[in-house]
Amino acid sequence: MPLRIPVRVRILTAILVVTAIGLVGAGGVAYALQKARVMTAIDEELRQELAQVESSAGTSGVRSPAPAVTPTAGATPVPESAESSEPIAFADADDAIYELMRLVPSPIGGGTIGLVGGEPRYLPGEAADVDLHDAAFLAEVELASSGRILIASAELNGRELRYLAVPLIVSAGDEGMFISAISPDQRLADLRAVIAVYAWVAAGVLVLVALVGWFVAGRLLSPVRELRRTAARITAGALDERIPVAGNDDLSDLTETINAMIARLEDAFLGQRRILNDVRHELATPVTIVRGHLELIDAADPADVEQTRALVLDELDRMSGLIAQIARLADAERATEHHPVPEDIGALTREVFAKARVIPGPDWRLGTVPSGEATVDQAQLTQAWLQLADNAAKYAGEGTRVVIGSTLSGGVLSCSVADEGPGIPEEARERIFERFARVADGRGTTGSGLGLAIVRALVQAHGGRIDLDSEVGVGSRFTMRIPQGQVLRTDENDAAAQNEQKEER
Ligand code: ADP
Numbered sequence: 001m002p003l004r005i006p007v008r009v010r011i012l013t014a015i016l017v018v019t020a021i022g023l024v025g026a027g028g029v030a031y032a033l034q035k036a037r038v039m040t041a042i043d044e045e046l047r048q049e050l051a052q053v054e055s056s057a058g059t060s061g062v063r064s065p066a067p068a069v070t071p072t073a074g075a076t077p078v079p080e081s082a083e084s085s086e087p088i089a090f091a092d093a094d095d096a097i098y099e100l101m102r103l104v105p106s107p108i109g110g111g112t113i114g115l116v117g118g119e120p121r122y123l124p125g126e127a128a129d130v131d132l133h134d135a136a137f138l139a140e141v142e143l144a145s146s147g148r149i150l151i152a153s154a155e156l157n158g159r160e161l162r163y164l165a166v167p168l169i170v171s172a173g174d175e176g177m178f179i180s181a182i183s184p185d186q187r188l189a190d191l192r193a194v195i196a197v198y199a200w201v202a203a204g205v206l207v208l209v210a211l212v213g214w215f216v217a218g219r220l221l222s223p224v225r226e227l228r229r230t231a232a233r234i235t236a237g238a239l240d241e242r243i244p245v246a247g248n249d250d251l252s253d254l255t256e257t258i259n260a261m262i263a264r265l266e267d268a269f270l271g272q273r274r275i276l277n278d279v280r281h282e283l284a285t286p287v288t289i290v291r292g293h294l295e296l297i298d299a300a301d302p303a304d305v306e307q308t309r310a311l312v313l314d315e316l317d318r319m320s321g322l323i324a325q326i327a328r329l330a331d332a333e334r335a336t337e338h339h340p341v342p343e344d345i346g347a348l349t350r351e352v353f354a355k356a357r358v359i360p361g362p363d364w365r366l367g368t369v370p371s372g373e374a375t376v377d378q379a380q381l382t383q384a385w386l387q388l389a390d391n392a393a394k395y396a397g398e399g400t401r402v403v404i405g406s407t408l409s410g411g412v413l414s415c416s417v418a419d420e421g422p423g424i425p426e427e428a429r430e431r432i433f434e435r436f437a438r439v440a441d442g443r444g445t446t447g448s449g450l451g452l453a454i455v456r457a458l459v460q461a462h463g464g465r466i467d468l469d470s471e472v473g474v475g476s477r478f479t480m481r482i483p484q485g486q487v488l489r490t491d492e493n494d495a496a497a498q499n500e501q502k503e504e505r
Contacts, residue, residue: 007217007224008214008217008218008221011213011217012210012214012217015209016209016210016213019205019206019209023202023205023206024202027195027198027199027202030195030198031191035184035188035191038184038187038188038191039162039184041187042162042182042184042187043151043162045107045182046107046151046162046163046180046182047151047164049104049107049164049180050149050151050164050166052103052104053100053104053166053178056099056100056103056104092174093116093168093174093175094174094176096168096176097114097115097116097121097122097168097176097177097178098114098122100114100168100178101122101123101124101125101178102125104178104180105124106124106126106128106129106180107180108129108182109129109130109182109183109186109187110128110129110130110161110180110181110182110183111123111124111128111129111130111131111132111181112124112128112132112178112179112180112181113132113133113179114176114177114178114179115138115142115176115177115178115179116174116176117174117175117176118142118175118177120133120138121176129183129186130156130161130181130182130183132156132179132181134156134157137154137155137156137161138179140154140155141165142165142177144165145165145167145177147167148167149165149166149167150164150165151163151164151165152165154181156181159183159185160183160184160185161181161182161184162182162183162184163179163182164179164180164181165177165178165179166178166179220251223246223247223251223252223255224251226243226244227243227254227255227258230243231243231258234262239262239265239266239269239270240266241262242259242262242263243255243258245259271333274435275326275330275435278435278436279326281436282322282436282448283319283322286315286316286318286319286322287319289311289315290315290316293308293311293312294308294312296308321448322450325448325450325451325454326450328383328450328454329450329453329454329457332380332454332457332458332461333457337377337379337380338377338380338461338462340375340376340377340462341375341376341377341378342373342375343373343374343375343376343378343381344372345371345372345373345374345406345408345413346369346370346371346372348376348378348381348382348406349366349369349370349404349405349406349415350366350369351382352382352385352386352389352415353366353404355382355386356385356386356390356402356404359389359390359393360393361393361396361398361399362392362393362396362398362399362400362401362402363399363400363401363402364402364404365401365402365403365404366403366404366405367403367404367405367406367416367418368405368406368407369405369406370406370407370408372408372484373484374408374413374482374485375484375485376462376482377462380458380461381415381462381480381482383454383458384454384455384458384459384480385404385415385480387451387452387454387455388417388455388478388480389402389404390451391417391451391452391478392417392418392421394447395422395476396419396421396422397420397421400419400420400421400475401419401420402417402418402419402420403416403417403418403419404416404417405418408484411483411484411485412481412482412484413464413481413482413484414479414480414481414482415479415480415482416477416480417477417478418476418477418478419475419476419477420474420475421475421476422472422473423470423472423473423474423475423476424468424470424472424476425439425472429470432452433452433455433456434453435449435450435453436449436450436453437452437453452466455478455480459480459481459482462482462483463482463483464481464482464483465480465481466478466479466480466481467479467481
């Protein structure tokens with residue numbers, strides 16, 4: 001199992017890492033820039049020393065060679081002020097070095113030393129800050145300078161030194177060298193102190209960011225925790241729970257979406273439970289009737305047996321009809337078989353009329369027939385339309401007129417069946433579209449009460465609705481209104497349909 005790191009910790013870690021990188025980066029850049037300035041200042045100081053050496057040499061008759069061509073890494077070219085590489089006559093290197101040591105002061109945080117013939121001969125009069133009398137250091141400087149003026153870096157006892165080396169050549173052939181060096185360490189000490197303070201402040205800032213970040217991340221994530229807790233509480237038995245929506249941001253959007261999802265689940269779950277209850281109720285009656293008759297049957301009386309047999313078969317027929325209807329309703333409500341394609345509505349209307357007119361009873365008439373196409377599932381629309389025709393034949397009297405027709409206008413396809421039957425009372429006009437709902441029990445004809453529920457489900461699968469105009473004693477007109485263009489089944493359409501059903505309940 002992968003390591004479980006809470007989101008809060010992850011957010012905080014990301015914030016801290018970014019902040020730390022920022023703080024360290026800012027400190028590092030500031031330190032580097034300041035250090036570069038200090039080093040430039042040191043080099044500048046060494047150049048001034050060189051100028052002093054030159055002017056002193058001028059007065060004392062010493063000439064120094066031309067600037068070196070950077071022999072070591074980090075060496076800076078020395079300005080052209082060192083005029084010529086030609087050695088000049090001078091009595092004695094010792095004299096020259098002595099003179100220089102006297103005239104050129106030892107730099108602050110550094111020191112000077114005079115060499116004659118490669119050997120240390122003179123140290124500054126008063127003790128310098130850094131003692132340059134170190135064999136390894138002097139050897140390194142001599143090697144790097146190799147007879148030229150040089151400003152470069154070398155190590156003395158493990159500490160970096162920036163030095164100026166000025167070789168002197170005297171006529172006797174003696175070689176002398178004047179070295180002045182400055183330790184950047186001392187100059188950088190102040191800067192290091194500032195950086196230390198900065199490091200403490202930065203650490204404090206990190207701690208503050210951690211505290212504030214922890215608190216803010218916790219607050220921001222609290223709806224998620226609440227979401228999880230509520231989701232855990234919701235079970236099939238407690239689908240009416242909803243997560244409280246707080247604020248107006250993407251988390252509240254998420255909460256609303258999840259609430260809507262729970263609502264849909266609740267609807268689907270309740271719908272299933274209702275169907276189950278309805279079915280149990282509807283099947284209980286025929287089963288009781290069958291059982292009652294079978295119990296009372298007089299096996300010795302052939303007439304009674306025959307009568308009961310007919311009755312039982314009739315009830316069983318009714319039950320299988322009911323089961324077939326329930327299956328049809330389930331199919332229509334799931335609408336998995338919904339495949340709309342553009343259909344010629346004129347032809348479809350005539351086809352439905354041709355199929356309906358064989359139903360015995362009414363005087364079938366063909367009403368308006370439009371020309372044009374609409375995107376429908378032909379099989380489903382025909383099924384719904386014929387169901388309405390079947391109802392008209394069932395409920396309107398023998399020989400009364402039933403008109404089947406359709407119109408296409410304003411992007412809406414309207415398919416209607418109008419009869420001159422008994423009509424439907426006002427209070428029943430909504431209810432009859434529900435499962436197992438009938439206007440009045442035992443009104444002549446038998447039926448499951450599922451027909452109109454199936455019609456409504458099929459029309460809703462098309463994104464349409466069913467309208468009823470009726471007047472008691474005059475007749476009824478059922479009209480299915482369907483958008484002419486294709487309607488894609490979306491969650492919103494489903495939700496809208498569910499809301500409609502909910503309101504109707
Ligand atoms: P069923 O016809 O199986 O009872 P339906 O859902 O098709 O179930 O119809 C529900 C009820 O609506 C019917 O019982 C009937 O009372 C009423 N009804 C349906 N169509 C008509 C109609 N054309 N004229 C009068 N009443 C109707």
